[in-house]
Amino acid sequence: MSIPIPREGFCDTGNMFRPHESMMKRFQLESPRPKNANGERHGHSWCVKSLGVIFVLVSSLLGQGGETSKVTVTAVEGESWLNHLHRTFDETSMGKTGRLGPPATTPGEVPAHWQLGLSPGFATQTVALHGRDLYRLNCQGCHEESGLGAPPEINSVIDPVRATSVAIIMERNKKIGMDMSRSAAAELAKQSRTSLLQRLHHGGQDMPPLPYLSEAEVRSLFAYLRQLAGVSGAEREQVAVMESSSHIGEQIVKSTCHVCHGAAGPNPSPQELLEGAIPPLNTLTTRTSLPEFVGKVISGASITMGTPPLSCRGRMPVFGYLSEDEAADVYLYLMLNPPHQ
Known part of the structure; x- marks a missing residue:
């Protein structure tokens, strides 16, 4: 053919x-x-x-789309989640890691050299991810590594997850002097589990939905959330899922990048950037090379803003918890699945 x-x-x-x-x-x-x-x-x-x-x-x-049989990779579309919430970048903790890139270079200063080191065949390999990896790719940008989030805007995931444990429910009630049968505790735990899984699929008032995750991925993620929350025996529930590089890129874009970046639109001018504009995802692969993008994601980079244009410290958070391969997966996912409104 x-x-x-x-x-x-x-x-x-x-x-x-x-x-x-x-x-x-x-x-x-x-x-x-x-x-x-x-x-x-x-x-x-x-x-x-x-x-x-x-x-x-x-x-x-x-040709690798069929490697993950139960997942169909699709392009990101629509306005950013912040625009959906009518919230500005300065008013939110969503997608922020607390780390920024290096200060802007001064005139005549040579930027520090950064060497790209991708794994051989990274773009075509299928890798095994565990729940902790799925959490890192889909949740950590907002809920942090600890799962505690940034209240009151971003709630902790710990207590809702603990509410899915029969043993923890019974222990809590015992501490406050209330006796509860195991069957009653099991019913409450079941309701909490259903509510939590529904939230993962459909999102919440402030939380974006994760409909692109398969049932196997949700089960793996849920098992890790129980381990993160300290549920007894959860470490024995951990399972791996096989992921293509395209789907890894899709997860990072839809869960993290799309929080701040709209899918499509014109590339903002340096003055518009200074005034707070955030570049859309559809122009990303034309304004930066693959090595430039990977370096910016995991180490940070300066940005040209203002009139006249000047080198400034970038506002985009550094996502040091992503590997170079995973950052490159984002770039190639956007290149092969052009974002649209």
Whole structure:
């Protein structure tokens, strides 16, 4: 079966194809063609090799959607969760890790060198994730590693999860002098479990829904929440689920990035950024390369704002709990599943 080459990714140059400049820039293939022994630039062979690198990466990603049989990866869409809540970036703790990137560089200062180190074949591998990983990808941005959140805006997950334990319910009632039968405690625990699972699927007043998680993922996540909450025996309930890189990227985007970033829209000017505008997700892969994006996500980077444009410390939190591979999964997910309104 022939696979059509996207027009925006490649351009015809007579008898051969070469990567389009925008595609080369995304993967940092924009370096000059190497010279041969006679000092001449390599032509066709260099282009074919560059084309091969991009084609193998993109085609393999396009073919991996069936690896996670019970999950269909879809594009992110619509306004940001903060816009949905009519809340500004400065008025929320959602998606904030408490860490910012390095201070802005001064004129003439050379930024610190950062080297990208992705795992071989990261874009096509299927990895086993446990509940603690699913929590990290989907919940930690708001509820923090501890699960305590940032009250009163972001409630702790600990007490609602403990309410799903029969033993804890009976112990609490005993401490306040109330006797409760095990069957009554079991009924309360069942109701709490149903309520919590419903919240994971459908969200709440301030919490975005997580409908993209499969039943297996929800069970794995719920098991870890019980362990995080200190429920006795929960460590024996932990289970792994197999995840594709596309779905890992989808989870991070929909649970964390989309809290602040709208799916689609025009790229803001430096002055608009200074005034508080947040760039949309659909322009991300055209304004930054893959290495630039990964570095910004896990280490932070300065941003150009204002009139005249000046280098400023970035406002975007640093997500140091993500690996380089996971940050790269976000970039490639957005590239292969263009966000839309």
